[in-house]
Amino acid sequence: MDQVEQQFFNDLEKKLWTSADKLRSNLDAAVYKHIALGLLFLKYVSDAFEERQRELDAHFRDPAHDYYMDPADFPEDYEGNVAAEREVRDYYTEKNVFWVPVEARWQTLMECAQLPPKAPLPWNKPGKDEPEEMRSVGWLIDNAMEAIERENAKLKNVLNKNFASTELESAKLADLIALFSDTNFHATEYKGQPLNLQAKDILGHIYEYFLGEFALAEGKKGGQYYTPKSIVSLIVNMLQPFKGRVYDPAMGSGGFFVQSEDFIEQHAGKSTKGGGNKASGQISVYGQESNPTTWKLAAMNMAIRGIDFNFGGGPGDTLQNDLHPDLRADYVMANPPFNMKEWWSEKLANDPRWLPGCTPPQGNANFAWLQHMLYHLAPTGSLALLLANGSMSSNSNGEGEIRKRLVEDDFVECMVALPGQLFTNTQIPACIWFLTRDKVNGFNLNKKKRDRRRQFLFIDARQMGYMKDRVLRDFTGQDIQKIADTFHAWQQGAGYEDVKGFCFSASLDEVRKQEHVLTPGRYVGAEDQTEDGDLFADKMARLTLQLADQFAESTKLQGEIKKNLAGLGYEL
Structure with a gap:
């Protein structure tokens, strides 16, 4: 994204969020989230439909175009003409555009x-009886959502249809509609500079931004459905999902899928749209989410982005009810709840997802998530999993044995220690596990990886990032690039070097010496140089001498004080 686009988005984000937030009055952010995001979704599908409608109108009238139709055979006004609508719908679905009544x-x-309270609705026939509640703006929005679901099977049971029952009065809903109406989502320039953005790019960006702001407003609860964008971007840039099946078993609002698509668009073309023919550089996405409202947010997020998806047909508990049992994905990425205690049931005792002899502890789901993801990896697949730091060193309840098995079987590829204060919902220090089934000589697009068997990369990123406010830390683009480049250089054997205090490539024997503890700090050591340029060992020696001198000076001063007090007739 260039500077002009970034500044355009910054200004638009601030304007829309500030204005929308003023309209929510005393409504809880968790409730208002579905109102604002639902309207953004309606705005998107309507804009996309109208844009396609204009394109088709021009094509139908152009004798030189393949879609040209004789006006005598195809009526110009096909609204309400069932046969004509059925004939023209394929032209929308081929572009993954939803049909909007x-x-x-x-x-x-x-x-x-x-409209005034008693005015008839424009799509109803004159004289038709209308219930009184049809006069509320909430009912109008619910009716629109129902109509879209009715006409698009892919969106069945996906959209929020509770606007009429919301505590936000009609006037505020009308104001929110006006706010989004007055926003130019088709901007072609900004402050005299050209913008190369489509409406879906702008609306998709705003949808994702609103998700993040609502997550901040909801605090701990919001963090359950939203992983900070910089962490998602770091994982995506390290795994580089150019082509194949991408799976997130704890998908939240679908951030990993959005970032994967953005990565592909920037580096290798478009992802699969609407089930079209797959070409080089395309992905298909699979996900699962237990929370019904969050599941809907993810489905709408995909629809806005034009990403075809398989989310199992509805919400479901991944560990208790795997909705994709036969899936073997090329990339698996997830940020599940840390240290989840209430997850076990006896039916899981002999689950095929667990490695032989590695049934996860019943009081902590960390290694259940990890083994679930490993089970769903294709033979050349790779995964990235955010977990609490304790997963790298804990030996309680058999966790140490499971970690040892993962190391000895050579699934572990890289461990990244993260700085604190990255998440809105927890202050627990976190890390990223990178596992793969292919450490021999896998392929990533045309970049051949080297044989990495019995080797492990450790990256300590705890000192990276910046404080974006008093509470939250974030990564810069340069931070993400540095970590990802280090990982790729190590994988490819081109230009990688150990950097004390940051990264270290360890052999299996070195990991065994640490008793299979995978904490990066044990391997990378301390930086040789501090901020003032002194070698660490030299500075420690100098500071030790200074401290000894200060202790001696303190003892001398105490003696002088005692002597003076004694002269005054006091004893200390």
């Missing part, structure tokens, strides 16, 4: 939200 279009909502 007239009552769900943004222009209709905008106009109806301003």
Whole structure:
């Protein structure tokens, strides 16, 4: 993203969030989130539909175009003409554009939200009885959501249809519709500079930004569905999911899928759209989420991005009810709940996902998540998993034995220790596990990796990042690039060097000497140089001498004080 686009998004984010947040009154952020994001979704599908409608109208009238139709055979006004609509819908679905009935279009909502109480709704026939509740803006939005679900099977049971029952009054809902109506999501320039952005790019960006802001507003609860963008970006840039199946078994709002698609668009073309023909550089996404409302947020997030998805048909507990039992994914990425205690049931005792003799402890799901993800890896697949730091060193309840097995079987590839204060919902120090089934000579696009068997990379990133506010730390783009480049250089054997205090490539014997503890700090050591340029050992010697001198000076002063007090007739 260039500077002009970044500044455009910064200004738009601030304007929209500030204005939208003012409209929520005393409504809880967890409730208002679904209102604001639901309207953003409606705005997106309506804009996409109208844009495609304009394209098709031009094609139908152009004798030189393949889609040209004789006006005598195809009526110009096909609204309400079932046969004509059925014939034209394929032109929308081929571009992964949802069919939007007239009552769900943004222009209709905008106009109806301003109608007087007794005015008839424009899509109803004159004289038709209308219930009193149809006069509320909430009902109008619910009706639009129901219409879109009815006409698009992919969105069945995905959309929020509780606007009429919300505590936000009609006037505020109308104001929110007006706010999004007045925003130019089709901007082609910013402050005189050209913008190469489509409406879906802008709306998708705002949707993701709003998710992050609501997560901050909700605190601990919000962190359960939203992983900070910089951490997601770090994992995606390290794994580089150029092509294949991407799976997140604890997907939240779908951030890993969004970042994967963005990565591909920046480096290797487009991802799969709407089930079209797969070409080089495309992905298909699979996910699972237990929380029903979060599952819907993820599905809408994918729809806005135009990403085809398989989320198992509905919410479900991944560890108790695996909705993708036969999936073998090329990339698996997840940020599950840390140290989850209530997860076990007896039916899991002999689950095929556990390595032989490695049943996870019943009081902590960390190694259940890790083995679940490993089970779903394709033979050349790789995974990245965020876990609490304790997973790297704990020996309680058999965790040490499971970790030893993962090391000895050569699944572990890289461990990254993260700085604190990265998450909105927990202050528990975290790390990233990178595992793979292919340490021999796997391929990533055209970049051949070297044979990495019995070798392990440790990266200590605890000192990286910056404080974005008084509470939260974040990574810069340079931080992400440095860590990812180090990982790739090590994988490819091109230009990698150990850096004291930051990274170290360890052999299996070296890991065995540490009794299979995988904490990076044990391997990378301390930096040789401090901020003032002194060698660490030299500085420690100098400081020790200074401290000894200060102790001696303190003893001398105490003696002088005692002597003076004795002269005054006092004893200390």
